[in-house]
Amino acid sequence: MVKTKSKKDKSGIYDRILASAIKEFADKGFAGARVDEIARQAKINKAMIYYHIGDKESLYTAVLNSTFGNLASVMEKNIAWDKLPAENLRIYIQTVSETIRENPQIPPIMLRETASGGKNLPVEVVHSLTSIIEILAQILKQGVETNEFHPASSFIIYFMLVSPLIFLKQMGALIHHQINILGPGNIISQWPDDIAQEIESLIFRALSKKINS
Amino acid sequence: MVKTKSKKDKSGIYDRILASAIKEFADKGFAGARVDEIARQAKINKAMIYYHIGDKESLYTAVLNSTFGNLASVMEKNIAWDKLPAENLRIYIQTVSETIRENPQIPPIMLRETASGGKNLPVEVVHSLTSIIEILAQILKQGVETNEFHPASSFIIYFMLVSPLIFLKQMGALIHHQINILGPGNIISQWPDDIAQEIESLIFRALSKKINS
Amino acid sequence: MVKTKSKKDKSGIYDRILASAIKEFADKGFAGARVDEIARQAKINKAMIYYHIGDKESLYTAVLNSTFGNLASVMEKNIAWDKLPAENLRIYIQTVSETIRENPQIPPIMLRETASGGKNLPVEVVHSLTSIIEILAQILKQGVETNEFHPASSFIIYFMLVSPLIFLKQMGALIHHQINILGPGNIISQWPDDIAQEIESLIFRALSKKINS
Amino acid sequence: MVKTKSKKDKSGIYDRILASAIKEFADKGFAGARVDEIARQAKINKAMIYYHIGDKESLYTAVLNSTFGNLASVMEKNIAWDKLPAENLRIYIQTVSETIRENPQIPPIMLRETASGGKNLPVEVVHSLTSIIEILAQILKQGVETNEFHPASSFIIYFMLVSPLIFLKQMGALIHHQINILGPGNIISQWPDDIAQEIESLIFRALSKKINS
DNA sequence: AATGAATGAGAATTCATTCAT
DNA sequence: TATGAATGAATTCTCATTCAT
Numbered sequence: 001m002v003k004t005k006s007k008k009d010k011s012g013i014y015d016r017i018l019a020s021a022i023k024e025f026a027d028k029g030f031a032g033a034r035v036d037e038i039a040r041q042a043k044i045n046k047a048m049i050y051y052h053i054g055d056k057e058s059l060y061t062a063v064l065n066s067t068f069g070n071l072a073s074v075m076e077k078n079i080a081w082d083k084l085p086a087e088n089l090r091i092y093i094q095t096v097s098e099t100i101r102e103n104p105q106i107p108p109i110m111l112r113e114t115a116s117g118g119k120n121l122p123v124e125v126v127h128s129l130t131s132i133i134e135i136l137a138q139i140l141k142q143g144v145e146t147n148e149f150h151p152a153s154s155f156i157i158y159f160m161l162v163s164p165l166i167f168l169k170q171m172g173a174l175i176h177h178q179i180n181i182l183g184p185g186n187i188i189s190q191w192p193d194d195i196a197q198e199i200e201s202l203i204f205r206a207l208s209k210k211i212n213s
Numbered sequence: 214m215v216k217t218k219s220k221k222d223k224s225g226i227y228d229r230i231l232a233s234a235i236k237e238f239a240d241k242g243f244a245g246a247r248v249d250e251i252a253r254q255a256k257i258n259k260a261m262i263y264y265h266i267g268d269k270e271s272l273y274t275a276v277l278n279s280t281f282g283n284l285a286s287v288m289e290k291n292i293a294w295d296k297l298p299a300e301n302l303r304i305y306i307q308t309v310s311e312t313i314r315e316n317p318q319i320p321p322i323m324l325r326e327t328a329s330g331g332k333n334l335p336v337e338v339v340h341s342l343t344s345i346i347e348i349l350a351q352i353l354k355q356g357v358e359t360n361e362f363h364p365a366s367s368f369i370i371y372f373m374l375v376s377p378l379i380f381l382k383q384m385g386a387l388i389h390h391q392i393n394i395l396g397p398g399n400i401i402s403q404w405p406d407d408i409a410q411e412i413e414s415l416i417f418r419a420l421s422k423k424i425n426s
Numbered sequence: 427m428v429k430t431k432s433k434k435d436k437s438g439i440y441d442r443i444l445a446s447a448i449k450e451f452a453d454k455g456f457a458g459a460r461v462d463e464i465a466r467q468a469k470i471n472k473a474m475i476y477y478h479i480g481d482k483e484s485l486y487t488a489v490l491n492s493t494f495g496n497l498a499s500v501m502e503k504n505i506a507w508d509k510l511p512a513e514n515l516r517i518y519i520q521t522v523s524e525t526i527r528e529n530p531q532i533p534p535i536m537l538r539e540t541a542s543g544g545k546n547l548p549v550e551v552v553h554s555l556t557s558i559i560e561i562l563a564q565i566l567k568q569g570v571e572t573n574e575f576h577p578a579s580s581f582i583i584y585f586m587l588v589s590p591l592i593f594l595k596q597m598g599a600l601i602h603h604q605i606n607i608l609g610p611g612n613i614i615s616q617w618p619d620d621i622a623q624e625i626e627s628l629i630f631r632a633l634s635k636k637i638n639s
Numbered sequence: 640m641v642k643t644k645s646k647k648d649k650s651g652i653y654d655r656i657l658a659s660a661i662k663e664f665a666d667k668g669f670a671g672a673r674v675d676e677i678a679r680q681a682k683i684n685k686a687m688i689y690y691h692i693g694d695k696e697s698l699y700t701a702v703l704n705s706t707f708g709n710l711a712s713v714m715e716k717n718i719a720w721d722k723l724p725a726e727n728l729r730i731y732i733q734t735v736s737e738t739i740r741e742n743p744q745i746p747p748i749m750l751r752e753t754a755s756g757g758k759n760l761p762v763e764v765v766h767s768l769t770s771i772i773e774i775l776a777q778i779l780k781q782g783v784e785t786n787e788f789h790p791a792s793s794f795i796i797y798f799m800l801v802s803p804l805i806f807l808k809q810m811g812a813l814i815h816h817q818i819n820i821l822g823p824g825n826i827i828s829q830w831p832d833d834i835a836q837e838i839e840s841l842i843f844r845a846l847s848k849k850i851n852s
Numbered sequence: 853a854a855t856g857a858a859t860g861a862g863a864a865t866t867c868a869t870t871c872a873t
Numbered sequence: 874t875a876t877g878a879a880t881g882a883a884t885t886c887t888c889a890t891t892c893a894t
Contacts, residue, residue, distance in 0.1 A: 035885060035886085109328075112324065206416070439879095552813075592802070
């Protein structure tokens with residue numbers, strides 16, 4: 001994770017800019033975001049953004065780095081390689097789920113970056129995301145070696161975990177809105193309560209060799 | 214699916230505008246798309262867009278309708294309710310996969326619409342997407358009744374199928390680019406060949422009650 | 427001379443923009459010129475400049491081309507190679523003088539371009555200016571061959587002709603302003619009446635081999 | 640020459656600012672110069688410029704005064720009124736030439752000041768420049784009285800000396816660049832070696848009454 | 853004196869939309 | 874229908890100048 005932030009930023013202006021930018025870019029995407037609006041929400045003079053961080057693109061890069069740059073290290077902290085693969089997988093899934101819950105900007109930004117093919121992702125971010133998948137790959141490999149798991153592509157397992165969490169998180173508002181329109185009894189009222197829990201069960205059933213109930 | 218398209222559009226100008234708009238909105242999103250560019254690629258005068266379709270928003274709505282408006286009917290055509298649930302599920306997955314392959318604008322547009330919470334989706338589109346999930350719900354319900362499937366939320370199964378397909382499709386270019394940078398032997402070289410096939414297997418293992426190999 | 431000007435520009439908007447830009451760039455230089463002001467003086471909407479010509483730099487290039495692009499052809503029209511060298515030199519000097527008188531933007535623009543080392547001059551302009559000096563070189567060469575002229579560097583003769591004309595033209599206002607301040611009898615009141623005529627005499631005395639009065 | 644410079648400026652900050660400003664204004668002109676850049680190159684804090692000198696305009700005035708303010712006194716030191724007019728003229732020309740060579744900021748600044756009509760020149764500068772011309776006028780007057788020189792406008796002689804030197808100095812880089820492009824054998828390769836020497840000869844031939852070789 | 857931060861008024865450029873023909 | 878031109882409201886970015894410490 002790259003930080004241009006100066007060390008004696010006492011007023012926290014850098015953090016205010018970044019927080020405001022995260023919200024704006026998450027809400028509207030790069031093209032839709034307004035530098036004026038970021039300044040307004042950060043309650044600073046617009047020129048300060050250029051003074052402290054740089055142009056819109058640099059600002060966006062700062063947002064990407066701050067959002068995705070250290071995800072891998074969080075995961076590494078939680079995973080312990082002497083644990084059983086199933087235990088690690090459970091931790092992995094929960095860590096992903098919690099990270100998304102605690103960083104609501106992740107879903108929209110990741111969705112839009114994926115939409116544009118991730119062409120502009122900073123290398124640090126690509127590296128961080130790659131590392132996270134590598135951790136999953138390692139867990140799966142151990143599980144296969146201990147004969148607990150079926151072999152499976154770590155990429156696919158990763159995205160069967162992460163992308164539904166992201167999609168469902170983002171769709172939540174729409175869905176509940178629809179329930180109100182369509183009324184209960186409708187299919188939409190089958191919206192699951194604990195999404196992460198259900199996904200975990202399904203992934204375990206898909207991977208585990210022992211018969212699951 | 215709503216069509217403003219006049220019936221005597223012999224020159225095909227409406228279709229040219231729509232095709233160009235689909236490409237532009239898919240590539241750059243609503244905010245990033247340029248009306249000038251859509252006109253240029255459609256090889257028509259910019260004012261014609263306003264004459265034939267309306268403003269940028271109407272144009273985007275037309276794109277959404279044309280892209281997502283009749284997905285449900287395609288699915289309905291392929292599913293037959295006298296077939297076995299497992300067979301229908303297989304068809305369902307393949308239909309989704311083929312639809313995405315044949316409509317490359319679906320992933321980016323769906324990702325960005327999801328990012329913005331789908332707030333601006335036309336009702337027809339919401340209805341179409343809802344219908345597709347209802348079809349899946351029906352298949353799953355039959356499978357539970359015949360004791361073939363574990364019960365599961367159709368929403369979650371739907372997004373565990375669709376969203377990885379979309380993510381992986383969009384990430385393809387980035388991933389292959391990364392392979393070239395990081396070299397083979399890297400985790401990224403484990404990119405799966407037949408994504409849809411692997412996802413199908415995993416979903417079946419997650420759902421099926423009989424012991425899977 | 428390059429013209430981007432479309433051929434059916436009936437309202438003459440291109441010419442209005444160009445005329446206004448010539449004035450503004452001549453008065454304030456590239457950095458000091460204001461696109462808003464150019465639009466205001468041309469009585470057109472600012473965006474029209476971008477529509478018809480392009481950005482500030484393109485506009486400046488258009489000004490340079492229009493001002494300097496065809497100077498050589500004017501000179502070529504006036505010089506006749508069957509005339510005597512002295513006659514051609516006289517015509518040359520008068521053509522330069524008249525060109526400057528009729529194009530008051532030439533002195534300030536040329537001064538500022540010279541100040542910045544001419545680094546950004548379009549090739550057409552460099553070519554045109556080079557051609558003009560080549561014509562002088564040819565005249566001088568003929569004069570040397572007919573034993574009328576002393577040999578001399580055409581570059582130096584050129585600039586001993588052109589640059590004093592330009593400087594004195596620009597200084598005129600300042601000088602007369604100074605006369606008013608300092609009063610007559612001052613050195614400044616010796617300001618020459620017919621500058622071109624005096625320069626012509628001096629150049630002829632400097633070049634001619636026969637004794638001059 | 641006016642100096643705001645305080646006498647206890649031990650750190651030489653005033654001189655550093657001035658040197659940096661001279662370079663910046665010479666390179667880019669008043670409108671193109673950046674106060675930030677001047678501070679950066681002087682390696683001082685930007686606010687120090689305002690503290691020590693004042694705003695951009697004051698800074699520019701300081702540059703003008705420092706560059707042009709004492710030119711007349713240098714000339715006065717070199718000219719001796721008991722020498723022959725021809726000798727003094729020779730010294731005059733050489734002094735001008737050397738002054739330009741030793742103060743490379745003079746050509747660009749003088750060119751741009753001339754371009755803008757010298758409207759903003761401080762009175763000291765105008766006075767200094769006027770004095771220099773008066774010295775030349777005196778030399779010429781003596782030459783006419785001793786029957787050595789033809790009568791001539793001192794303004795014109797002055798600018799036939801100074802302005803070609805300035806133009807040719809500034810054009811040097813461009814010209815040599817052009818030689819590389821156009822190749823030798825081209826007119827541009829006739830670029831003179833000792834410009835000042837050639838100009839001196841020409842001016843003497845133009846002024847002298849005795850027949851020159 | 854000296855510094856980093858802050859401010860506000862521009863200045864260039866873009867772009868959706870409309871108009872005249 | 875079709876076109877090129879026109880418009881005006883943004884939008885990004887810059888820069889001289891000032892402030893607080």
